[in-house]
Amino acid sequence: MTTQPPKVLVTKIGLDGHDRGSRVVASYLRDAGMEVVYTPPWQDIPAVVKLAMEEDVDVIGVSSLATDHLIVPKLMRALHTAGLADIAVVVGGIVPDADEAMLLEAGVARVFHPGSALEEIAAEIGQLARARRAVSI
């Protein structure tokens, strides 16, 4: 059996359109050998859930510059309801400390703050993807 590369959905939910972070991370992950599904900004939560299901992604990376991380708990609940609780969700961007605790509490696997190295982000996402594969096999 050949091992499939990790599959990651890189997206932005909510209202903000600044996507430098998500573009840079997505292109790095792709070059690092992962399969990347990329969306433009402003996705609705149901659209993200549907895409994650159809594409069978291992990890969802949500980029947030301007407070859109506040609705990530809603995404977590929607994933749970759809039976996709095994998909790891990571958040990258401007997330105040107090909100980071709130996100982790809601089930987010990891928050990447400004200044995170691309290599570190890729390593963590790779690990989360492998962990999901290990469980689902």
Add this chain to the structure above:
Amino acid sequence: MNKPLEAGRLSAQEIAPGQWQREYAASVGGGKPTRNRSGIEVKPLYTPQDWSGDYAAALGYPGQPPYTRGIYASMHRGRTWTQRQLIGLGTPHDYNARLLDMIDQGTTAVSLIPCNSVFRGYDMDEVHAELLGTCGVVVNTVEHMDQCLAGVDLARTSCAMNDPSPFTLFAFLLATAKKRGVDWNSISGTSNQSDYLSHFIANHMFFRIALPGARRILTDQIEFCQRQVPNWNPMSVVGQHTQQAGATPAEAMAFALSAAIQYAEDCRARGMAPDSFLPRFTFFFDISVSLFEEIAKFRAGRRIWARITRERFGARDPRSWRFKFHGQTSGVDLTRQQPLNNIARVTIQAMAGIFGGLQSLHTDAYDEALSCPTEFGARIAVNTQNILREEAHLTDVIDPLGGSYYVEALTDEMEQKILAVMGEIEAAGGMYQAAEQGLPQRMIGASARGFQEKIDSGEQTVVGVNAYQVEEGRSERQALPAPDPAKIGAHIAAFNEYKRRRSQAAVRSAQDGLAAAADDPKQNIFARVVEAAEAGCTHGEICATLRRELGFGQPLVMV
């Protein structure tokens, strides 16, 4: 007793360039060349061999072509730059309180940034309530604009509205002025985000109207202002979005100048004379911490714009040649780690803009990498400007770096680099077509990635991020608290009440008029937007009507 040293110089024989070269090479060696963010190689030393340009042709005098030294004869010595801090948060009442406080501290002009729900073209009842007012003020009606600007004399205060096509905030401002009996001839300010191409390419904070519609509304707004709001700047060409999205300083300047050409061509195609609209063109740029590169970028851009307006558009009015620009210090350069270091970064960025000859300046708060700025952070940002102006006296001398071998050589090289990128855009058919093809998007993506890799590899130091890190406690990173949910709830309730008590007949008729104008190229859409604002239509209703008639806009995103 020794004789006191008298003024004098060494003899010429003692000056030995060859010896300097040898000693420099011996101590530093060959090594990798140093390049700035735009990719220009920077030498260790600049001498008359690197720049011995003709003073009159390359520099001249401030307020005269080629405008290298500034667009006005007196520059900051005569009138300092406008201190225009971008603020916006919470409800209109919250915004007004903060604005009046900033005016007390020295802010001299209004810049209103709306909530992201507004940027997306929606009213407050169409989005997740927890996102309302978290990074901009929730303005959906003329009544909200009136509340935002309570106590502000509209006839004497320059107001910048950060709203893209169809310019509903500007329409609410005009409607507010009419309500207060203020003549539109006395309204001044700028439509800060009118550059729909930079939104489409880079920043994506637009009302989602498809490109052809956005193009027409902008030209309509420029025409409307010529007739009805002559002191308003309807056109702000934005180099800031592209640079924040990753473009190098040279690319961002090239994209902005190429977009400006596009807008001017569109006005000309509409039959407007260049000297009737060019004096109302303004620019808005990002200022990174790459000090000399930014200074050279602005000096080069000013020189290129003067040539474009004269040579390409045949403008004869000197006001058409002037490259008026607002600068905002770069948020991308700021770090979450050791956030107080950002005060130093913002100071350097602001100096780059001031030495570059800007007309208006926004300094970022040090805490913008943590959250939307706190009041404390915003106060330091304003005082940074006050210190640079009144303690450091940066306004005393016009273009103080003019004549520096380095700055002049770099200005020339940046000019060449900018012109080369502009040539690529022109070859693609101009900025509109280049944007449709994704050309600038690809260039921005490659530059953003390249810069991040330089940081990750340590080639570019970022203090606190890849060097000089320290352990930090959470208490050092205070964030702006979210708006009070009760206040937001009350704001929504008042909005619903507003919608109930307005004249429904007037609203319907204004919406029909707007839709009819969108279908009739002979009508001016922006005139109908203003009428809709006066009739009580909301921002979301106006955007929805135009999206229905003109098509829904998706950005072309390249990864």
